[in-house]
Amino acid sequence: MGSESSMQPLGPGSRGPAVADVRAALRSLGLLAPADGIPDDDGAEVYDQATELAVRHFQQVRGLSVDGRVGEETYRALSEARWSLGDRLLHHDPERPMRGDDVTGLQERLLELGYDAGRADGTFGPETETGLRTFQRDYGLTADGTCGPATLRALRQLGRKVTGGRPQLLRQSASFVDSGPHLIGRRIVVDPGHGGDDPGCTSGETTEADLVLDLARRIEGQLAAAGATVYLTRGPDQDPTAAERTRFANDARADLFVSLHLDAHESEHARGVASYYYGTGSGTSSTVGERFADLVRREVTARTGMLDLGGHPKTWDLLRMSRMPAVRLDCGYLSHPVDRLLLLDARVRSSVASAVLAAVQRLFLPADADPPTGTFVLPSRV
Ligand SMILES: [Zn+2]
Numbered sequence: 001m002g003s004e005s006s007m008q009p010l011g012p013g014s015r016g017p018a019v020a021d022v023r024a025a026l027r028s029l030g031l032l033a034p035a036d037g038i039p040d041d042d043g044a045e046v047y048d049q050a051t052e053l054a055v056r057h058f059q060q061v062r063g064l065s066v067d068g069r070v071g072e073e074t075y076r077a078l079s080e081a082r083w084s085l086g087d088r089l090l091h092h093d094p095e096r097p098m099r100g101d102d103v104t105g106l107q108e109r110l111l112e113l114g115y116d117a118g119r120a121d122g123t124f125g126p127e128t129e130t131g132l133r134t135f136q137r138d139y140g141l142t143a144d145g146t147c148g149p150a151t152l153r154a155l156r157q158l159g160r161k162v163t164g165g166r167p168q169l170l171r172q173s174a175s176f177v178d179s180g181p182h183l184i185g186r187r188i189v190v191d192p193g194h195g196g197d198d199p200g201c202t203s204g205e206t207t208e209a210d211l212v213l214d215l216a217r218r219i220e221g222q223l224a225a226a227g228a229t230v231y232l233t234r235g236p237d238q239d240p241t242a243a244e245r246t247r248f249a250n251d252a253r254a255d256l257f258v259s260l261h262l263d264a265h266e267s268e269h270a271r272g273v274a275s276y277y278y279g280t281g282s283g284t285s286s287t288v289g290e291r292f293a294d295l296v297r298r299e300v301t302a303r304t305g306m307l308d309l310g311g312h313p314k315t316w317d318l319l320r321m322s323r324m325p326a327v328r329l330d331c332g333y334l335s336h337p338v339d340r341l342l343l344l345d346a347r348v349r350s351s352v353a354s355a356v357l358a359a360v361q362r363l364f365l366p367a368d369a370d371p372p373t374g375t376f377v378l379p380s381r382v
Pocket of ligand 1: 193194200201208261262
């Protein structure tokens with residue numbers, strides 16, 4: 001189907017190439033049987049009763065006015081419906097915007113994954129391009145704003161895995177940025193690992209369980225001072241299961257879940273700070289979780305001088321079962337002499353708490369207002 005403008009409406013009795021076009025489109029949509037209708041004596045296809053019925057059906061499904069005739073609106077809708085995702089390269093053309101069901105499909109997938117692609121209206125506009133470029137950048141693809149085979153592959157892989165599992169979580173990207181720099185009204189669950197009879201890793205009298213609880217309380221204090229509502233998952237004598245900890249965060253309708261641990265290793269050379277977020281390692285991940293995991297680790301290492309061991313996707317229950325972005329921070333090795341000295345210093349633990357606060361603040365700040373790592377100063381409370 002070629003030109004989109006100034007066509008004569010087609011209806012019962014019409015014949016000719018335009019009718020053949022319409023009938024081909026209806027066939028490709030499965031609305032007209034392949035063998036339906038016989039060309040007339042001249043070999044031209046006729047707008048017969050079956051065609052009219054198929055057009056009415058199509059109009060009804062598409063929310064067009066149902067008259068069984070093909071005017072400009074129906075003709076355009078038929079043209080657009082013929083494209084399904086993967087049929088052609090999609091990109092933003094300001095002169096002649098691309099339209100079609102494939103564009104709608106792309107927009108819906110991007111939105112589902114938390115990328116702002118504008119309304120899913122089937123027109124590839126500048127917002128769709130921006131959303132697509134961001135997606136491509138996040139997934140290590142060439143960020144050219146063109147939806148070709150590599151991008152489609154990534155979208156398909158993700159689309160399937162994410163459906164039913166994490167879309168609402170991924171969708172939070174946009175709302176996080178919208179919520180502004182202050183933390184008033186934000187609910188954050190801080191989860192000190194281990195507890196009760198489970199000390200976690202130990203070094204002499206010092207236990208991971210005690211240290212992360214102390215850290216959690218300092219973080220609670222700083223976040224609360226910035227206006228957030230903070231909940232700890234345990235006191236000194238409890239050791240909830242992973243399921244209990246995530247249920248607690250889900251019930252609290254938390255916006256963010258931060259779990260705290262320390263590490264230990266036989267080798268006394270092992271040291272540093274690692275962070276973990278929900279992800280399968282093959283592309284599917286929580287975009288907000290990954291960003292926060294990155295921010296918090298960078299802030300902590302910048303302020304304490306501990307080694308940066310990077311952020312890693314994991315499918316641990318703790319990360320998987322929480323409905324909000326969830327991050328686990330492993331904040332140094334008790335088995336390493338320098339890490340241990342740092343962790344035993346209350347001032348350093350306060351710095352870690354400031355680092356967590358700064359990371360939370362940065363998660364809420366629009367990107368252009370984002371200060372460099374390690375320099376963020378809490379705005380004075382109103
Ligand atoms: Zn631990």
